[in-house]
Amino acid sequence: MPPLHSTPRRLRRPARTAAALAATLTAALLAALPATGQAAAADAPPPADVDVTVNAHAGLGVLDETARGVNAAIWDSHMNDPEVATLMKAAGVGAMRYPGGSYSDIYHWKDHTAPGGYVAPGTGFDDFMGTVKATGAQPVIIANYGSGTPQEAADWVRYANVEKHYGAKYWEIGNEIYGNGHYGSGWENDIHADKSPAEYARQVLAYAAAMKAVDPTVKIGAVLTMPGNWPDGVIGDGEAADWNHTVLAAVAHDVDFVSVHWYAGGDNADQALAKVAQLPGELREVRSQLDRYAGADSARIGIAMTEINTNTGGSRLTGRPNGLFTADAVMTALENGVFTVDWWDTHNGADGITTVDGETDYGDMGMLSNATCTGTVCEPAANTPFHPYYGLKMLTALGSTGDTMVAAGSTGRQVSAHAVQRANGDLSVLLVNKDPNAAQSVDLHYSGFTPAAGTPDVRRYARGDSDLANATGTASASRVSLPPYSLTTLTLHPKAGSGPSPVVSTPGAPRTTAVTDTSATLSWGASTGSVTRYEVYERLGTNVQLLGESTGTSATLRNLPPGSTHTVSVLARDAAGRLSVPSVPLTFTTGSPQRSNCAVTYHVDSGWGNGFVATVTLTNLADTAIDGWSLDFDWPTPGQSVSSAWNASVTDNGGRVHVTGDGRLAPKGGSTASFGFVGANDGPNPAPTAFRLNGTVCTIG
Structure with a gap:
C-alpha cells in the first residue's frame, strides 16, 4: 500500500454507467439549490466544552445576612484602617470574627491583653466594633476558653450588649480547643488540668449558662472538628468516643450553633481547588451528628465555618487560584447548610515567596496586604486587595441576603x-x-x-x-x-409570565415528624397567598423528582429504600399552575427495619483522621440456621474504602462492599459472626446505613 499523500498509480477511467450519470446530475441539481440544511450545519457553533x-x-437554602465573613486579629495594626470597612462593605461582608484565632484563648478583653502574644495599638473591642458597624456586619466573638472563665465571658456579654448596646449575637466558646495537646499535637492555649472533650463540654454548659443569664438572646457556639480532618475519629485513652461525639452528646440541646474550620491543603493549586468537592460530604456529616444528638433541636442549630483558606503555609495564598478557591469554596459551604463562612484572614503577613500564574505570591493568608516583607520582597501598600478579596467580592454579583441558592x-x-x-x-x-x-x-x-x-x-x-x-x-x-x-x-431576567409565582410565598422549612425504614412524614410552614397544593421534590443532582403532594402542610413519603438518604424541598403551586421559590432543603436518612431476620452492629474501634479500624458483628434471627453467609453494604461517601480485613473475605468495588464468611450462624440469635477491617477515608467517615445478610435487610444495633 502506498504511503499517505503519495501519488497513486495511474488507472484507466472506466466507462460511466447510467446510474453514475444520474447520480452526477442529481448532485449538480442539489448544488444549484439554495443552501439550507447544509449551510445551517456549517454555521452552527461547535459543541461546547x-x-x-x-x-x-431545586433549592439549596437562603443566603443569610452573615453569609460572607472575615476574621480580624488583635495583632493586626491595620485592623481598623478606614479603608477596611469600605473594602469589606463593597465585598458584601456580613460577619467579622474577633479577636483572632488562637489568640482568642490568651486574650482578656477587659484590659485588652494577650499574655505571651502581641497586641497592636487601636485593636480594642470598641475599635473593632466601630469597623463592624461601618461595614454593616455582625460580630462573631470568641470567648476565651483557654485561659478565661465563664464569668469573664459573661462580663463581656454584659459590656457588649447591655452597656454598649452592640447587639453582638454570635459567641464561640474557644477556638481550636481540640488542638490543646489532648490528642498529642498542641498549639492551642488551654490551662485546664483536664483537656479532654468531656471537660470542654462541661465548660461549654457553664459558659452558656453564665452568658445567657446576662442576655438570653445571644447564640452560643461549640467547637467541633471537621469530619475527615484530624483529630476526627481519634479516641483518647480511656474514652469511649472522639471529640465531636463526646461534645455533642453533652451540649447538643444547649448550644445554638457549632463552629468548624476547613483548610483545603493540597500540594498544588489544582489539588486545592479539587478539594472543594469534599465539602458537601463533610458538612453533611456535621449535620448528621447534630441530628443524632440533638434530635428535633437539630433544626435550630446552625453550622458556622469560622475559618477557611487553602492551606496553612507558604504558597498559592495571594495568587489567582486562591481567588477562584474563595468563590467556589464559600458558595459550596453555603449551599451545604453553613450560615456564615469567615475567611482567614483580613490581614495576615508575608511568608514564603513564590511565583503563581506569573505573579508574586506573598504567602499571605490575608485578603488585604499589610505591607510586610519577606527578606527583600515586600507586599504592596497596606490594604491592597489580593485575589481572594475579589473572589469574595464576586459573590455580591451572584446574590444578596434573602436570595435562594439553587x-x-x-x-x-x-x-x-x-x-x-x-x-x-x-x-x-x-x-x-x-x-x-x-x-x-x-x-x-x-x-x-x-x-x-x-x-x-x-x-x-x-x-x-x-x-x-x-x-x-x-x-x-x-x-x-x-x-x-x-x-x-x-x-x-425571566421571560414575562415565567419564573416563581408572584402570588404565593415560599413554604416554611420542612421538618421530619416521623421516619421509618421505608417512609418519612414531613411538615412545613404554610405559604401566604392562593395556594392550591404543596409539592415535595427530591433533588437528584440538578434534576428533581416529585415524591409527594398535599393540600395541607404535611405529607408522608412512602416506598423509600431502607437506609437511603434524601434531600427534599417543598414548593407551593398557585391557581395558575406556577410554583413558588423552593423551601430551604431538608436531608434525612431512612432507618433500618424494626424487625428482621438478621441484625448487624457496626463499630469504629479507632481512627486517625484519614483512616480507621472497624468491627462488624452479625446475628441470624431467623428460625433456620445459615451455613455460609454474605453481607453487602455501601459506603455513604466516595472517599471511604476497605484496605485490609480479617475473619472474612472482603471486596470493595467502587464503594460497594461484599463480605463472605464460611461459618455457621445458628438460628434465633444462637450465635454471632464478627469480622474486622482497616479502612481509609479521604473526607468524612459516616457509618453505612443499610446492611443485607444473604439479601435480607437487617436491623442495625
Missing part, C-alpha cells in the same frame, strides 16, 4: 457552577474556570426558569482585570466563553 444545568426548582451542575472537571434565584425573579449563575491554560466554552441549560430575550448582565474577574469588570455583551443566555483562570457571573 462543558454543559452547565441550573434547576430553579442547584447548578457542570459536566466539566475544570468548570464549577453556582446559581441563585434572586428575590426579584432574576437568576444569577457563577461559573469558575479552573483551567490556567485554556478558555472553556459553556452551554447553559435551565429547568424551572425561562430566560427573557436579550443578553444577560455579565461580571468577570480574569487576567488583566483590576476589579470586577462589566463584560455584558460577551455572552448569551445559552452560551458563554470563560477565560482561563476566571470567575464569570451572568444575571438573567
Whole structure:
C-alpha cells in the first residue's frame, strides 16, 4: 500500500454507467439549490466544552445576612484602617470574627491583653466594633476558653450588649480547643488540668449558662472538628468516643450553633481547588451528628465555618487560584447548610515567596496586604486587595441576603457552577474556570426558569482585570466563553409570565415528624397567598423528582429504600399552575427495619483522621440456621474504602462492599459472626446505613 499523500498509480477511467450519470446530475441539481440544511450545519457553533444545568426548582437554602465573613486579629495594626470597612462593605461582608484565632484563648478583653502574644495599638473591642458597624456586619466573638472563665465571658456579654448596646449575637466558646495537646499535637492555649472533650463540654454548659443569664438572646457556639480532618475519629485513652461525639452528646440541646474550620491543603493549586468537592460530604456529616444528638433541636442549630483558606503555609495564598478557591469554596459551604463562612484572614503577613500564574505570591493568608516583607520582597501598600478579596467580592454579583441558592451542575472537571434565584425573579449563575491554560466554552441549560430575550448582565474577574469588570455583551443566555483562570457571573431576567409565582410565598422549612425504614412524614410552614397544593421534590443532582403532594402542610413519603438518604424541598403551586421559590432543603436518612431476620452492629474501634479500624458483628434471627453467609453494604461517601480485613473475605468495588464468611450462624440469635477491617477515608467517615445478610435487610444495633 502506498504511503499517505503519495501519488497513486495511474488507472484507466472506466466507462460511466447510467446510474453514475444520474447520480452526477442529481448532485449538480442539489448544488444549484439554495443552501439550507447544509449551510445551517456549517454555521452552527461547535459543541461546547462543558454543559452547565441550573434547576430553579431545586433549592439549596437562603443566603443569610452573615453569609460572607472575615476574621480580624488583635495583632493586626491595620485592623481598623478606614479603608477596611469600605473594602469589606463593597465585598458584601456580613460577619467579622474577633479577636483572632488562637489568640482568642490568651486574650482578656477587659484590659485588652494577650499574655505571651502581641497586641497592636487601636485593636480594642470598641475599635473593632466601630469597623463592624461601618461595614454593616455582625460580630462573631470568641470567648476565651483557654485561659478565661465563664464569668469573664459573661462580663463581656454584659459590656457588649447591655452597656454598649452592640447587639453582638454570635459567641464561640474557644477556638481550636481540640488542638490543646489532648490528642498529642498542641498549639492551642488551654490551662485546664483536664483537656479532654468531656471537660470542654462541661465548660461549654457553664459558659452558656453564665452568658445567657446576662442576655438570653445571644447564640452560643461549640467547637467541633471537621469530619475527615484530624483529630476526627481519634479516641483518647480511656474514652469511649472522639471529640465531636463526646461534645455533642453533652451540649447538643444547649448550644445554638457549632463552629468548624476547613483548610483545603493540597500540594498544588489544582489539588486545592479539587478539594472543594469534599465539602458537601463533610458538612453533611456535621449535620448528621447534630441530628443524632440533638434530635428535633437539630433544626435550630446552625453550622458556622469560622475559618477557611487553602492551606496553612507558604504558597498559592495571594495568587489567582486562591481567588477562584474563595468563590467556589464559600458558595459550596453555603449551599451545604453553613450560615456564615469567615475567611482567614483580613490581614495576615508575608511568608514564603513564590511565583503563581506569573505573579508574586506573598504567602499571605490575608485578603488585604499589610505591607510586610519577606527578606527583600515586600507586599504592596497596606490594604491592597489580593485575589481572594475579589473572589469574595464576586459573590455580591451572584446574590444578596434573602436570595435562594439553587442547584447548578457542570459536566466539566475544570468548570464549577453556582446559581441563585434572586428575590426579584432574576437568576444569577457563577461559573469558575479552573483551567490556567485554556478558555472553556459553556452551554447553559435551565429547568424551572425561562430566560427573557436579550443578553444577560455579565461580571468577570480574569487576567488583566483590576476589579470586577462589566463584560455584558460577551455572552448569551445559552452560551458563554470563560477565560482561563476566571470567575464569570451572568444575571438573567425571566421571560414575562415565567419564573416563581408572584402570588404565593415560599413554604416554611420542612421538618421530619416521623421516619421509618421505608417512609418519612414531613411538615412545613404554610405559604401566604392562593395556594392550591404543596409539592415535595427530591433533588437528584440538578434534576428533581416529585415524591409527594398535599393540600395541607404535611405529607408522608412512602416506598423509600431502607437506609437511603434524601434531600427534599417543598414548593407551593398557585391557581395558575406556577410554583413558588423552593423551601430551604431538608436531608434525612431512612432507618433500618424494626424487625428482621438478621441484625448487624457496626463499630469504629479507632481512627486517625484519614483512616480507621472497624468491627462488624452479625446475628441470624431467623428460625433456620445459615451455613455460609454474605453481607453487602455501601459506603455513604466516595472517599471511604476497605484496605485490609480479617475473619472474612472482603471486596470493595467502587464503594460497594461484599463480605463472605464460611461459618455457621445458628438460628434465633444462637450465635454471632464478627469480622474486622482497616479502612481509609479521604473526607468524612459516616457509618453505612443499610446492611443485607444473604439479601435480607437487617436491623442495625
